[in-house]
Amino acid sequence: MSWERLWQLAVAFGQSGLLGFGGGPGVVPFIKEQVVDRYQWMDEPGFAETLALGNALPGPIATKLAAFVGFKVAGLTGLLVATTAAVAPTAVAMIALVGIFQAYRHSPAVAGALNAVKPVAVALMLQVAWDLGTRSFPSAATWVIGAASAVLLFAGVNPALVVALALVTGAVLRI
Structure with missing residues (x-):
């Protein structure tokens, strides 16, 4: 086990937990930057696959990514460290800020601040989608699967079913 x-x-997932806003859309770009770009624990296609499979499972995506990456990097201890680092900052902040938020929740300044951050979360997720998307479509078949998946998702089909269908299609077509 490497302490480093x-x-x-702890640093990678702690930063993600502190800086990610808006759940998955806000935290995935931070996790990708740490896991793929900074520490190179995964490459872009591996991260895209992990993200897709993680989204098919119940629960917060940040926790699932932390658990997977932590285990991949440092086994069970890594899983525990990464997951704790991903969850602890948010848990502590929620406990510390719940009283303040309750007291000022109707404040126009607080509402304005929260409304201003929402487009940033969307922009961050679009950046990740673009980065992963440009590397995740190596053939015409993957473009067709991506388009069909988007149609199914916008039609309200359960994401787990869409991922399962894509997995089966990819296995049958061997792409």
């Missing part, structure tokens, strides 16, 4: 790797996991 455990520290890197």
Whole structure:
């Protein structure tokens, strides 16, 4: 077990937990930057696959990514460190800020601040989608699967079913 790797996991997922806003859309870009770009624990296609499979499972995506990456990097100890680092900042902040938020929740300044951050979360997710998308479509068949998946998702089909259909299609077509 490398203490340096455990520290890197704690820093990477701790930063994601502190800076990610808006759940998955806000935290995935931070996780991708740490996991793929900074520490290179995964490449872009591997991150895209992990993200797709993680989205098919119940629960917050940040926790699932932390658990997977932590385990991949440093085994069970890494899983525990990364998951704790991803969850603890938000849990502590929620406990500390719940009283303040309740007291000022009707304030126009607070509402304005929250409304201003929402487009940033969308922009961050679009950036990740673009980065992963440009590398995740190596053939015409993957473009067809992507388009069909988008149609199914916008039609309200359960994301787990869409991922399962894509997995089966990819296995049958061997793409």
